[in-house]
Amino acid sequence: MGGWGSILKLIAQRIALGVLLLLAVSVLIFMGTEILPGDVASSILGQAATPQALENLRRELGLDQPAIVRYFSWLGGVLTGDLGVALSNRRDIASAIAPRLANTLFLAFWAAAVSVPLAILLGLIAVRYRNGVVDKTISGLALASTSLPEFFIGYVLIFIFAVTLNWFPSFSTVYEGMPFWQRMQAIALPAAALTLVVLAHMMRMTRAAILNVMQSAYIETAELKGLSQFDIIRRHALPNAIAPVVNVVMLNLAFLVVGVVVVEVIFVYPGMGQYLVDHVSKRDVPVVQAVGLIFAAVYIGLNLIADIAAIIANPRLRHPR
């Protein structure tokens, strides 16, 4: 059908926009680190450096070049997988980040695998029993878990499941070649903490989006067909609430990747968050730039997926007249 042609065009437009946005963000990140007082050379050599030593180091690092030249050489490096070298330990950033990014994605994946279906299911149940005891209990608990700061939840989980019950380790140490089940056991607590943090937002938005659809005339049609409440919600309301639900799910997935800093620190989990915190405290600008760019890419990428899902979920776009 001709529908897919126009859909592909729309999707291509979205992707092009995403790339453009990412480029703009890269400029911002680069400029941001430029505006900070002092440059990399002076932060490496410290306060007592002689002007001559600074001069030499700047030339060595290429800092004597104009900003625009340095931006493009940095961008060129990023595009070819070269994120530069960390100032603090002179290690290649890309090879240092790769395993940590994998760890972060592993944790985010399992947190999402639990929280997304759970949030949507709870949202459906809340709509089914709306304004009743069940709805209020679900909403209340979910809101409470969101209102509590994640470090607090983390410590409560550690206290109960690691210290008292001794079911899971309190430190989520993972290493290369670790068996899958051990790894799963290690991330159980941080994944649970993350789930509790993102659950309420997704569940409340699912509930609101579906309730909005429940006002439609076609819901009355379904009701007058004698369908059960749950079938009405699942078959007739949910498919029309997909776009807003996917949107909020993607926002939360992005949080699971870029917002895990605190949880990773609490559980001493070797992910991107911890890596970022370490190097921010050392003013290691190339690392901050690299991590910032990756986080931005994740964010933009996930929102792109949400947009594309919304386009595909719309039957009017999928099947034009």
Place this chain on the structure above:
Amino acid sequence: MAEALKHKTHGDALLEIRDLKIEATVYPPDEDPHDITIVDGISLKLEKGKVLGLIGESGAGKSTIGLSAMAYGRGGVRITGGEVILNGRDIMKEKTRGVRHLRGAEVCYVAQSAAAAFNPAHKLMDQVVEATVEHGRASRKEAEKRAVALFRKLSLPEPERIGNRYPHQVSGGQLQRVMTAMALCSEPDLIVFDEPTTALDVTTQIDVLAAIKEAIRDTGVAALYITHDLAVVAQVSDEIMVLRHGKTVEWAETRQIIEAPKEDYTKALVAAHAIDHEEQKPAGSPALSVKNITAAYGGGKIDVLKDVSVDIFPGQTLAVVGESGSGKSTLARVITGLLTPREGEIEFAGRTLSPKLAQRTRDDLRELQMIYQMADTAMNPRQTVATIIGRPLEFYFNMRGKERDRRVAELLDKIEMGTGYADRYPAELSGGQKQRVCIARALAAKPTLIICDEVTSALDPLVANEILKLLLELQREEQVAYLFITHDLATVKAIADSIAVMYQGKVVRYGTKSEVLKPPFDDYTDLLLSSVPEMQLGWLENAIAGRRMESGGN
């Protein structure tokens, strides 16, 4: 009335409603929430295979009564008294499960707007067979076969394949027929038709009406047919019940209601549209001249208006008629400057109007006013009537304070609403009153021409009649010209001086009322005229038989 009801006391009763009372809680802005009675003491009886028409203005409780046959209260209304006996049992005493099993199986529903009543996310076939399969009335395969047969019976195009389409892929008239097929698919004993043709064009309505009538006849299903249009219900019903304010006014056989109504209210309904208006001949130079206008949306290639030329004379009414999509409202947008035409020009009071709204002078804006179909959405709900009417006085005439208040009071008097309404908000007014306020707002600018875009379409017949009378009276007093856009030919016949018939962006017939309505007709005008329901038994069959051209909904 007792003799008239005698014939209903024997025979198989499928549905019997006894002393029905329905209440709802309302939350008015300035008062405490309280209960109101929507339906009070309604009793009716429907035999197998018969059709009972429920008729009345909005708020008469017709839909509420219809839905009570499915034990359903829309929007929080409560069935608080009486019995609804369907197939020998009181369904008000059924539990949730029992009620669910009767909905979609014993009783089915056809809604006013099929476009809104179909789920946009699913294919038509999935929705049509859903209830049948859900209630175990047939296997999925069997149900699909039935559906295709029904699509064919309702003369839908490509009956084998139309089920694979999504709701937005078929026209409104077709969708309404698919909805009828959906109701018939589970072979129910009773179907509630809730204004099934009201949202359709007049030329499409007649097709759908004929399809529904034939389907009812051939399947032997009983029906409650709800509408506000007496002429429509007269075509399909065996009996008619006239309702007002939740009470029965008159209940009798269709022939008696149409030919010998007993109650005054019924007589008024039968006589609606009787307006005295003498046609005026074009005189002097036109107030507004539309010259060879061609226009398209968004710089597109498809012309919505093609070489349209009409004249409107001072103090006269030009009615522009046509079905939806014929370009009527686009013409209004071009005249008001909201849409810049590709070709052609508009002359107004001897000068050429700028095609762009932004370049028009304040006087140009003032002399061209507009009244809309939806009075509700045309007013700011947070402003009082005085503010709404006072705004053009401030804007165009710089009137303030006492002077403005006096003029607002004058205008309220003109639209036959007292000054007591000045401090009311739109939400506190009835539909007819809202439209009156919109008329006053347009008059406040002392315009030369008012464009009336379907101003009576959303109103009940009797209220619409009052509004039309008011408009004519104001025309005589203020010598204002009207461009009256409508799809309702009865309205046109009542008030127009000249008529322009539009079809697919072109003016196909144009002249004074007597010229346009005098045979011989071109095919489209003939179709349009013959599609207007007449209060006469057997009109539908004659009209369908005498047609020369297929309607656009087919």
